[in-house]
Amino acid sequence: MYKLYDFLPSGNGYKVRLLLAQLGIAFERIEIDILQGESRTPEFLEKNPNGRIPVLELEPGVYLSESNAILVYLGQGTNFLPIDxxxxxxxxxxxxxxxxxxxxxxxxxxxxxxxxxxxxxxxxxxxxxxxxxxxxxxxxxxxxxxxxxxxxxxxxxxxxxxxxxxxxxxxxxxxxxxxxxxxxxxxxxxxxxxxxxxxx
Amino acid sequence: MYKLYDFLPSGNGYKVRLLLAQLGIAFERIEIDILQGESRTPEFLEKNPNGRIPVLELEPGVYLSESNAILVYLGQGTNFLPIDxxxxxxxxxxxxxxxxxxxxxxxxxxxxxxxxxxxxxxxxxxxxxxxxxxxxxxxxxxxxxxxxxxxxxxxxxxxxxxxxxxxxxxxxxxxxxxxxxxxxxxxxxxxxxxxxxxxx
Structure with missing residues (x-):
């Protein structure tokens, strides 16, 4: 199951949450409190050296960052991304x-x-x-x-x-x-x- | 032939120029002096309402903006864009x-x-x-x-x-x-x- 490293007030995180919901894909959401520096810990920087949420863990140890890149990854082959x-x-x-x-x-x-x-x-x-x-x-x-x-x-x-x-x-x-x-x-x-x- | 609305010192414009050169695609380059406000004229805003170069004119009257979107458009189906x-x-x-x-x-x-x-x-x-x-x-x-x-x-x-x-x-x-x-x-x-x- 996908894991989404996220911060609930974030619109960038919301983009991914919304698409996952509309695709009917279950995921585990892990709250990263960016106000408390949780996106800049050594542990988090191993997931995204740029220190930002959202990050989608595709499989254990494989991380994709940048909200719009995650949208494209998830949207490939669906009606959300035109073929033309x-x-x-x-x-x-x-x-x-x-x-x-x-x-x-x-x-x-x-x-x-x-x-x-x-x-x-x-x-x-x-x-x-x-x-x-x-x-x-x-x-x-x-x-x-x-x-x-x-x-x-x-x-x-x-x-x-x-x-x-x-x-x-x-x-x-x-x-x-x-x-x-x-x-x-x-x-x-x-x-x-x-x-x-x-x-x- | 593609027309590229461009500003020579711009790295964003250069991205497109470089890829076009490496794909061997001929194009007409049209200099837009952004320092003189040429990217904010009514005529240019019809090409890109966001008032920025580069803009690629794909065919007469069909304009694509945002350097990285242009790269993706040109790169589809080439070795510059992985299939995986x-x-x-x-x-x-x-x-x-x-x-x-x-x-x-x-x-x-x-x-x-x-x-x-x-x-x-x-x-x-x-x-x-x-x-x-x-x-x-x-x-x-x-x-x-x-x-x-x-x-x-x-x-x-x-x-x-x-x-x-x-x-x-x-x-x-x-x-x-x-x-x-x-x-x-x-x-x-x-x-x-x-x-x-x-x-x-």
Whole structure:
């Protein structure tokens, strides 16, 4: 059985939890309290030298890290990953966008706010507003007239972007001016076997 | 013929140029001077709403963005992308690592230093030293006893990480204490049809 090294509030961990649930794959979840330094112990660094969750243990001693790489591993050969070459590349495009242009602003802001670091990072939180809203704008431009990010159906791209977008308010980002994103969130939540971010 | 919207000093653009050269695929390169705002014009934003190069125009009006997604698109079915499921996921893992844990520190520092913004970003440059060296440390741990990042042969993972690592000094990062990385750079440069970052 897969073991998932995870931190329950993490959207990156949630991506993997959500896909595993929707694929009907049982797994053992192991909580790593990153606030207590548990992702930087020598024991954990043997699993992922980069010191980050999530990590999926595929079989004893074989570890895969990076949430979007885990999604691709699990999604191969399923309906969550298109076969068409361009659609496949578009899923990659959105997942790269998520890690580079979305997560560092929206997820990081949420992390600071959730863990009472707002005063410590007051200036940085302000600096993250413009690029975070820019990322939401890029998503809105697609979603205002398409049901999903790629190929007009639910794929790994939606899982990757949904994870932190649907809790953007917890990072200080309002979705009020993004009706396309809000309707998409409803569509994602209506998918079979959907689970919320708080579910282990 | 493919059109590549590119900025010559960019390592992200170079990844695509290098792979195209090594695949023997002819392309037209179109310089977008990002310093002059050419990646944020209405015309360019129609190609990539996220306003970044590189963008590959696959056929007239069909655009693919995100350097690593372009690598995957071009690499499908070639020796640069392993077929084995776990090796394939490891390529994804390293490419995600590159975008999240490496590029924002090493490439961004290089950009500021190259374009005479060192004074303006003095504090940020200092802040990027520790995470940048941490990323190099993660690479070193692999490369000190393996010839390449994945599967002991040259793959897209090496192209993605080589782009900014081999010019890390231009970002203020010394490779002196990373003998594994230095030997790997030599191996990458010895690959057939290798081109330098300055070659159009």
């Amino acid at each position: 070459r361009l659609e496949y590349a578009r899923v990659m495009q959105w997942m790269c966008f998520e890690q580079y242009s979305h997560e560092p602003y929206i997820a990081t802001s949420r992390f600071w706010l959730q863990h009472n670091m707002a005063n410590q990072y007051r200036k940085e939180l302000l600096q993250k507003q413009a690029p975070g809203y820019a990322a939401l704008g890029v998503m809105e431009q697609r979603l205002v007239n398409h049901p999903f990010l790629v190929a007009d159906r639910y794929t790994l791209a939606d899982i990757a972007l949904y994870a932190y977008t649907h809790v953007a308010d917890e990072g200080g980002f309002s979705l009020e001016n993004f009706p396309g994103i809000r309707a998409w969130i409803d569509r994602v939540q209506a998918q079979p076997q959907h689970i919320p971010i708080t579910q282990e | 499921r776990l090796e394939y996921a490891r390529v994804m893992q390293w490419m995600c690592f590159e975008q999240y844990s490496h590029e924002p520190y090493i490439a961004t520092s290089r950009f500021w230093l190259q374009h005479n913004m060192a004074n303006q970003y003095r504090k940020e440059l200092l802040q990027k030293q520790a995470p940048g060296y941490a990323a190099l440390g993660v690479m070193e741990q692999r490369l000190v006893n393996h010839p390449f990042l994945v599967a002991d042969r040259y793959t897209l993972a090496d192209i993605a990480l080589y782009a900014y690592t081999h010019v890390a000094d231009e970002g203020g990062f010394s490779l002196e204490n990373f003998p594994g990385i230095r030997a790997w750079i030599d191996r990458v440069q010895a690959q057939p049809q290798h081109i330098p970052i300055t070659q159009e």
